[in-house]
Amino acid sequence: MANAIVSQSGGPTGVINASLVGVIEEVCKHKEIDRLYGGLHAVAGIVKEDFIDLKKLPIDTLERVAGSPSSSLGSSRDKPDDEYCARILAVLKKRDIRYFYYIGGNDSANTCYIINNMAEREGFQLRAFHVPKTVDNDLLVTDHCPGFGTAGKFVACALMGDDLDNRALAGVKIDVIMGRHAGFLTGASVLGKQRDDDGPHLVYIPERPFTMEKFLADVDGVFKKLGRCVIAVSEGVSQPDGKTYAEVLAEDAERDAHGNVQLSGTGALADYLAGQIKSNLGVSRVRADTFGYLQRSFAGLQSETDVDEARRCGRQAVLYSMKEDNGSVAIKRLGNGADYAVELFRTNLSEVAEHTKSVPDEFINADGNGMTDAFIEYAMPLVGQLPKTEYIGNYPKA
Amino acid sequence: MANAIVSQSGGPTGVINASLVGVIEEVCKHKEIDRLYGGLHAVAGIVKEDFIDLKKLPIDTLERVAGSPSSSLGSSRDKPDDEYCARILAVLKKRDIRYFYYIGGNDSANTCYIINNMAEREGFQLRAFHVPKTVDNDLLVTDHCPGFGTAGKFVACALMGDDLDNRALAGVKIDVIMGRHAGFLTGASVLGKQRDDDGPHLVYIPERPFTMEKFLADVDGVFKKLGRCVIAVSEGVSQPDGKTYAEVLAEDAERDAHGNVQLSGTGALADYLAGQIKSNLGVSRVRADTFGYLQRSFAGLQSETDVDEARRCGRQAVLYSMKEDNGSVAIKRLGNGADYAVELFRTNLSEVAEHTKSVPDEFINADGNGMTDAFIEYAMPLVGQLPKTEYIGNYPKA
Numbered sequence: 001m002a003n004a005i006v007s008q009s010g011g012p013t014g015v016i017n018a019s020l021v022g023v024i025e026e027v028c029k030h031k032e033i034d035r036l037y038g039g040l041h042a043v044a045g046i047v048k049e050d051f052i053d054l055k056k057l058p059i060d061t062l063e064r065v066a067g068s069p070s071s072s073l074g075s076s077r078d079k080p081d082d083e084y085c086a087r088i089l090a091v092l093k094k095r096d097i098r099y100f101y102y103i104g105g106n107d108s109a110n111t112c113y114i115i116n117n118m119a120e121r122e123g124f125q126l127r128a129f130h131v132p133k134t135v136d137n138d139l140l141v142t143d144h145c146p147g148f149g150t151a152g153k154f155v156a157c158a159l160m161g162d163d164l165d166n167r168a169l170a171g172v173k174i175d176v177i178m179g180r181h182a183g184f185l186t187g188a189s190v191l192g193k194q195r196d197d198d199g200p201h202l203v204y205i206p207e208r209p210f211t212m213e214k215f216l217a218d219v220d221g222v223f224k225k226l227g228r229c230v231i232a233v234s235e236g237v238s239q240p241d242g243k244t245y246a247e248v249l250a251e252d253a254e255r256d257a258h259g260n261v262q263l264s265g266t267g268a269l270a271d272y273l274a275g276q277i278k279s280n281l282g283v284s285r286v287r288a289d290t291f292g293y294l295q296r297s298f299a300g301l302q303s304e305t306d307v308d309e310a311r312r313c314g315r316q317a318v319l320y321s322m323k324e325d326n327g328s329v330a331i332k333r334l335g336n337g338a339d340y341a342v343e344l345f346r347t348n349l350s351e352v353a354e355h356t357k358s359v360p361d362e363f364i365n366a367d368g369n370g371m372t373d374a375f376i377e378y379a380m381p382l383v384g385q386l387p388k389t390e391y392i393g394n395y396p397k398a
Numbered sequence: 399m400a401n402a403i404v405s406q407s408g409g410p411t412g413v414i415n416a417s418l419v420g421v422i423e424e425v426c427k428h429k430e431i432d433r434l435y436g437g438l439h440a441v442a443g444i445v446k447e448d449f450i451d452l453k454k455l456p457i458d459t460l461e462r463v464a465g466s467p468s469s470s471l472g473s474s475r476d477k478p479d480d481e482y483c484a485r486i487l488a489v490l491k492k493r494d495i496r497y498f499y500y501i502g503g504n505d506s507a508n509t510c511y512i513i514n515n516m517a518e519r520e521g522f523q524l525r526a527f528h529v530p531k532t533v534d535n536d537l538l539v540t541d542h543c544p545g546f547g548t549a550g551k552f553v554a555c556a557l558m559g560d561d562l563d564n565r566a567l568a569g570v571k572i573d574v575i576m577g578r579h580a581g582f583l584t585g586a587s588v589l590g591k592q593r594d595d596d597g598p599h600l601v602y603i604p605e606r607p608f609t610m611e612k613f614l615a616d617v618d619g620v621f622k623k624l625g626r627c628v629i630a631v632s633e634g635v636s637q638p639d640g641k642t643y644a645e646v647l648a649e650d651a652e653r654d655a656h657g658n659v660q661l662s663g664t665g666a667l668a669d670y671l672a673g674q675i676k677s678n679l680g681v682s683r684v685r686a687d688t689f690g691y692l693q694r695s696f697a698g699l700q701s702e703t704d705v706d707e708a709r710r711c712g713r714q715a716v717l718y719s720m721k722e723d724n725g726s727v728a729i730k731r732l733g734n735g736a737d738y739a740v741e742l743f744r745t746n747l748s749e750v751a752e753h754t755k756s757v758p759d760e761f762i763n764a765d766g767n768g769m770t771d772a773f774i775e776y777a778m779p780l781v782g783q784l785p786k787t788e789y790i791g792n793y794p795k796a
Contacts, residue, residue, distance in 0.1 A: 012566045014559075040791055041566075053796035064788035070562030074791040077567065160697035161412075164468030168410045168439075169475065173691070192697065266672070267665010267688055274664070290665055292687030293571070299558035299590065300785035301699075387698035390462035393438055393472040398451035 004099035007039035013147030015310035022314020110353035149306030149382035152188030160192035171285030189232035199230025208368035303384035402497035405437035411545030413708035420712020440474035508751035536580035547704030547780035550586030558590035569683025587630035597628025606766035701782035
């Protein structure tokens with residue numbers, strides 16, 4: 001018998017706690033594992049032995065955890081180097097922790113990978129498993145990532161409401177959505193479209209260069225045709241030279257330890273784009289919202305598909321760790337539409353660590369300002385049930 | 399037999415369509431009314447006779463309308479003067495419209511009032527009824543306004559998630575919430591608090607002067623105590639001289655026909671407050687979100703109490719119009735907590751028109767930076783069922 005630890009790293013999501021509960025409930029079934037530590041605030045807490053005893057949590061508490069957004073063990077943006085990882089390994093040895101479950105994105109897979117390699121070199125038997133999560137949906141190998149579906153549901157519902165709002169009081173509306181390098185979440189803005197003229201009418205993602213000339217021409221075209229225009233823009237859109245507009249705008253660009261410029265938690269990009277439309281196109285009513293943290297941590301809104309898969313991924317990491325030394329849990333899609341189903345498989349940590357996936361070409365329209373039917377087929381099952389809306393303002397006149 | 403018209407005016411809400419459906423379903427029961435016109439885009443469409451025939455809508459369409467956010471007949475920000483109202487009256491006469499139902503805020507009650515007086519002077523028999531709606535909850539006479547509960551539910555759920563997010567990655571988080579003159583909606587940010595240290599820890603509403611010195615001292619105090627701070631700020635907070643911060647910041651302040659400065663649809667206030675905290679308090683992680691239009695038009699999120707009452711208000715306006723000449727529908731609260739119940743009553747248009755209600759003193763704490771238990775008792779039944787969340791990061795250490 002040995003002990004285990006589970007932690008959550010990086011940006012919170014709406015279902016990362018479902019993965020946590022999946023790990024806990026599966027660990028409780030295996031006699032090989034004695035104590036299950038919850039490592040608070042990821043690597044930052046592990047080096048300080050900031051642990052709680054997860055086997056002591058009652059089942060009703062666990063179910064509330066699984067239904068709660070954000071990371072219930074806390075998180076961290078620390079990106080551990082070798083010295084940092086050596087301190088982590090020292091704690092694992094001291095506490096006889098032989099099972100290491102780490103829920104996070106590609107940086108977390110990399111942390112898992114480094115610690116696992118270090119343990120191997122030092123002859124310390126460790127089972128290190130990565131459980132995927134990210135609202136950005138940008139991990140390699142896996143078909144999609146737990147966390148994306150729930151954030152995508154928020155974005156889809158937001159755009160459904162916002163498009164109806166824009167019908168009621170016409171104008172140009174810009175919504176800036178999370179996604180530093182990958183446009184999947186911004187793409188999810190189209191998933192609630194029901195009518196031919198439903199917005200968003202234009203979608204801009206980081207996978208395509210964003211020029212102000214093209215943007216203004218696109219908006220002008222839609223506005224002249226419909227008398228209104230709803231636009232979804234990724235926070236990570238970039239000039240053709242690769243520099244993001246957020247970088248251009250952020251005079252006091254704040255960088256985290258990963259070298260990432262802060263893109264969320266500021267309305268600068270949205271306000272800048274609104275100003276460009278006002279001054280260049282002469283549209284009087286231009287509004288811009290930045291969805292910010294609401295889209296990753298909103299209480300009471302989960303995709304049923306997403307929460308189920310996130311929990312399964314947590315359980316599966318424990319199952320793999322009974323037989324294998326290390327790995328990352330990945331999702332394989334078995335069918336689409338009404339036949340949507342998945343199975344889980346193990347992939348190597350090195351396949352996931354530090355890499356990122358972009359939105360593939362077949363998901364982006366030829367003009368680079370919208371999503372294709374192939375994207376909708378891919379993303380629709382992940383967001384779960386969406387509400388149906390009605391707008392009667394365009395019914396035949398009496 | 400004569401004809402009737404119903405329109406929706408002002409900012410959309412999550413349940414203004416429930417009121418619309420209430421009007422439609424009740425009108426269908428009364429033989430006194432022949433055709434029921436839906437006047438598109440409020441007064442702007444009425445003068446152009448932009449009408450649809452609402453009796454032709456099938457029941458399943460109506461139910462989808464009732465569940466959809468935003469104004470399904472479109473809206474307008476036009477504030478009609480006497481000449482404008484004369485044009486409206488001419489259309490009513492031409493179409494033999496003797497029943498006028500207008501769903502909106504205090505400006506809409508005023509429009510109703512002017513048209514009704516004008517009709518009386520000209521000897522044209524008209525029944526003019528106002529159906530209340532506003533996310534701001536700022537109408538006089540009525541205990542509360544349809545639209546507030548659903549927007550309040552969005553705000554409460556957003557803060558519940560955001561507070562958990564702030565626990566996971568600590569720092570200062572500012573959320574800017576709608577409410578030009580009244581702080582009810584910003585106050586609703588506290589309704590999801592479950593634990594003693596849950597955020598929002600500070601709440602600023604327009605009913606109390608906002609000084610930067612006090613704000614920074616408040617934030618510093620919470621941050622030093624908890625190591626984090628979640629703040630809810632109304633978009634309408636003002637300096638002691640009465641000037642809103644939004645006005646101070648908006649160089650190109652855009653004014654609508656009501657003389658209101660545009661406060662929503664820009665992240666300027668949030669970013670400004672975040673900058674002040676960064677530079678004056680030396681907190682490194684400061685984030686700010688502006689909820690914008692999401693809080694009034696989000697698909698799939700309604701307060702069950704709110705949608706029920708909004709529909710009843712629509713039906714009741716029609717019932718009153720069978721016996722009375724004019725009026726506004728108001729809500730009286732009969733009990734609180736588990737005994738929450740309401741009854742509707744008729745009030746004079748002049749009591750509601752153009753006036754606004756502020757958050758009463760007993761709902762605001764002594765420091766002017768939070769809400770009291772009396773406010774929670776008042777607002778809690780209106781937002782309906784809120785999710786329960788769990789955070790285990792502060793459980794006893796292992």
